[in-house]
Amino acid sequence: MRDIKELMRPSAAVLEPYDPKFTPVEINLSANENCYAPVDIHDKVMRELELTPMNRYPQPLAPRLRKHIAALYRATPEQVIVGNGGDELIFNLFLAFGGGGAKIVNCPPTFSIYRLYAELCECTVVDVPRDPKTFALDEPALLAQAADARMTIVTTPNNPTGTLTGLDFIEKLCAAAEGLVLVDEAYLEFADAPSAAKLLDRFPNLIVLRTFSKAFGLAGCRVGYVLASPAVIDALAAVRQPYSVNVLSQIAAETVLKQLPRVQELVAEIVEQRAFLSEELSKFDELTVWPSAANFLLVRVPHAHRVWETLRDEHSILVRDFSSTPGLEGCLRITVGRPEENVAVVEAFMDILALAEDWEDE
């Protein structure tokens, strides 16, 4: 028999299994989840789950949830499709629209999944890097590259930099591109900014991605959705696995949507905590803290990897280490936690930065 790797699709043979590197810790601020996990919402979801039959297949397009989402954006259900997390929808976009070396434009540093899935689906990824200091988009270069691209991706607020992109630029981009424009709004609930969804009626090439994983606190349930023109939605419906969003996840998402005012209350608390954490961390001379419109902060710190390790091993705090990602040298990403967790982060930095004065330069 031949070597298994030789039997693989070449674009898959180069990949390693994904490892989120979750270590058991007391304070997990590594994955931009909603750290509040409110009991009242949890209880309501559990009550609905109990009433949900599990012997029947789910409705593929989750019609009740789809209608509810459409109403939030004054869109029609035909402009909405749900997926097994936003990640599945990103994959399905490349499956439906990529392949054969199709040109995908990406703006790093950003979410690593885009390049990974695009290449797996045999697309060619062209990078238009963000400004190395401010992480702002290179707007003229992006407009030029987008013109003949199959799909251009803008994440706003961007992960992991927290950078917001204005709708006026998204509008220009949609007008300049002959292909699709994906606006990933996974964190938009935490920003004081309108959704690009309001441009949908003007631009049939616009795709807006949202998720229940961050503000809505359902990362474990895996539900995301896309808002786009009915033709784009049809293409995604054609390639999707019909039952990818299970009955329990559909019910969970519907139930949290009915709790929208409560979710908005929690989001407001997270935004306040973001200001607290940002202000406190900015007081350390050694740290650079970027402004963030999301539920996390990107910081640059000397000896970043060792700081990350010490946070984990001595303080039981897990954050995300980006220090070996190009353009993010010395950077850690810290999810905004509950008030006592954020205080623990500030105190841990106080300890570690005092120790780090004696660390040799790497």
Ligand SMILES: *Cc1c(COP(=O)(O)O)cnc(C)c1O
């Ligand atoms: C978290 C995230 C998503 C989607 O996550 P899911 O849990 O798969 O819904 C999409 N884009 C970005 C930039 C994210 O950070």
